[in-house]
Amino acid sequence: MKPSSRVTIRDVAVAAGVSVATVSKVLNARYGVSAATSAHVQSVIRELGYEASLVAQSLRNHRTNVIGILVADLEPFSTELLKGAAKAIKGTGYELVVYSAGGRSSDHAGWEQRYLSRLSGTLIDGAVLVTPTVVDVDYGTAVVAVDPHAGPSGLPTVDSDNLLGARLGTQHLLDLGHRRIAMLSGRPDLESAKLRELGYTDALRAAGVPIDQALIQVGNYDPDASAEAARRLLAGPDRPTAIFAANDISAIAAIEVAVGMGLRVPEDLSVVGFDNVPEAALATPALTTVEQPIHEMGHRAIDLLIQLMRGEQVEATHVRLTTSLVVRQSTRAIGANA
Known part of the structure; x- marks a missing residue:
């Protein structure tokens, strides 16, 4: 038996000098095996590091833990x-x-x-x-x-609380004086993405800022899709002064696109993300974001x-x-x- 190969019940039987049926009885605590033989087999099991497969354990114990x-x-x-x-x-x-x-x-x-x-x-x-x-x-x-x-x-x-988080992120930008605030939304099929977009629009409406659908682009929680969407937003003649992204990876992608287009973050464009994954603190500049625990x-x-x-x-x-x-x-x- 190669040291790197998986130990099987047959390997245990050979090493212990007993039958596979005897090893099975020891594993399942069944009668018909002497105390001395049982102790010997258990010693071999420990020595070889044998572990029954999860399927075998479930069949034996009706659970796998x-x-x-x-x-x-x-x-x-x-x-x-x-x-x-x-x-x-x-x-x-x-x-x-x-x-x-x-x-x-x-x-x-x-x-x-x-x-x-x-x-x-x-x-x-x-x-x-x-x-x-x-x-x-x-x-x-x-x-x-x-x-x-x-x-x-x-x-x-x-x-x-995705709704509250999106309101907090958008309100932060509003408090900084931004009014032309774009959004990189998440996956349309996810409830969290819908709530984050709703929180964004709620905050704008509460501040009396009209909702501009052209400023809402689908980032899909994906860096490539978000980069493409950010490029569309920033290439226009009336570009946004801030972007709220539905997750941090989308926000970081937007920052990279902005810098590549010659814009400075945050001097020319403010960016807020969502999640607070470790990448947010390591971004350049470090990302303002909404933290979900x-x-x-x-x-x-x-x-x-x-x-x-x-x-x-x-x-x-x-x-x-x-x-x-x-x-x-x-x-x-x-x-x-x-």
């Missing part, structure tokens, strides 16, 4: 969410696996149903779905949705899921966390000295 986190793709938001989930799982007795759809366009709708059908009952006991497209179905296992596409549903959810969202999703898996009473199955403004160097008042 594994929680799955299913994401459409690994990007800054989901990566930060995983950090909070990993912290929450410590000391619970559960393990964590991450399953990514890889960002395939064909999986944008209904991807979570397909993947849960593969994993539930044999590989995982429960799942956290990140930005799922479908929330009103019975998945056959305990599930918590983070930032779901649809609005309120019967599925337990964790999200942040992404780590806490991951933590709370795991906490809620484990309560549901254990059949415990939960205070609320719909958790909404607050958002706040983080002011850095990418915004400046109109007319302020350089």
Whole structure:
């Protein structure tokens, strides 16, 4: 047996000098094996580092003690969410696996149903779905949705106050004297994106600023789409003096486009993002953004899921966390000295 190969139950049997059936009996604590033989087999198991597959464990124990986190793709938001989930799982007795759809366009709708059908009952006991497209179905296992596409549903959810956050970001620009404020909106199919656009328009209306639809461009939460949209906004004769982007990656893409066009940020253009992922603080200039507590969202999703898996009473199955403004160097008042 090569040292790098996976240890099998047959390898254990050969090393212990017993049959596969005997090893199976030891693993399942069945009768018919002497105490001395059982102790010997267990010693070999420890020595070889044998671990039964998750499928075998589920068949034996009717559970795997594994929680799955299913994401459409690994990007800054989901990566930060995983950090909070990993912290929450410590000391619970559960393990964590991450399953990514890889960002395939064909999986944008209904991807979570397909993947849960593969994993539930044999590989995982429960799942956290990140930005799922479908929330009103019975998945056959305990599930918590983070930032779901649809609005309120019967599925337990964790999200942040996207409406308030967008108002805060837009109001910050208004307070700095900006009136021609553009927006790079998010994915049209996501509830969070709709709420962020609504928060933007609400803040403008409250300030008496007319809504100019030409200033609202779809960034799709994607850097390439956002760069293209920012270029359209900034190339016109009456360009905006500020941009509110629906996520940080879109905001950073807008800054890069502006600088490439010879504009200075924030002297010529103020930019506000949303999320406060680590890239925001590392941007040049450092990005003013709306912070949603992404780590806490991951933590709370795991906490809620484990309560549901254990059949415990939960205070609320719909958790909404607050958002706040983080002011850095990418915004400046109109007319302020350089």
